[in-house]
Amino acid sequence: MEDIKNGKYERAKKQVENEKGWYTHLFVYIVVNICLQLFYFGFFDDGRITGYMPWWVHFTTPFFWGIGLLGHWLKVFKKVRSLKFYKEWEARKIKEFMEEEEEGFMNNIRKENK
Template sequence: MKDNMPTRLNVAKKKVKDIKGFYNHLLICLIINAVLFLFRDKITVVLLSKRVFGSPEFFENINWDVFGTPILWGIILLFHAANVFGKGFLFGRKWEERQIRKFMEKDHMEKVNK
């Protein structure tokens, strides 16, 4: 086996590192957005403004000084999560299998308790 070929251990370590990186990103996002929200009257952060979108009605109802950063960061986090957890990370095959097992166990327990 060549040294440059990824081993199962190296692949697993990289996956754990990627997942840890995502959760660190999520934690930083939550902390910074909480601070921005708490100090929204004292700090003005303009990532997006009505001028950027030409003032369509939908964007008139959003206070971009307060919600612009979390909205953009949320979109970025979704891409990061998709990259780390892969296809179907929300409602993929593994989720379906867990749900099926859960409902089958629940049904079994109900029959046993009758």
């Protein structure tokens, strides 16, 4: 019974750590992107450098980082683990390599016995 409680406690603690990590990620995302937008709009350099940037540059960092943030959120809150097919593929490849190695070993033994 004590092991079950310890297991639950460890899982709950891990989940809280994961959620704290996501909220930290979100905070950094917001702060950095606010600073970037201020920079892009010439707040820091009066537009001397950023005046030559195309309009789409303003959106690239928030967009692509936002995709990463969404993936992090899915992993933490929706319990999305690594894809099942990836684990199955990995197991198949390990088995395949082991069989190839064993086959090569058996072929070497056969050659030595001839």
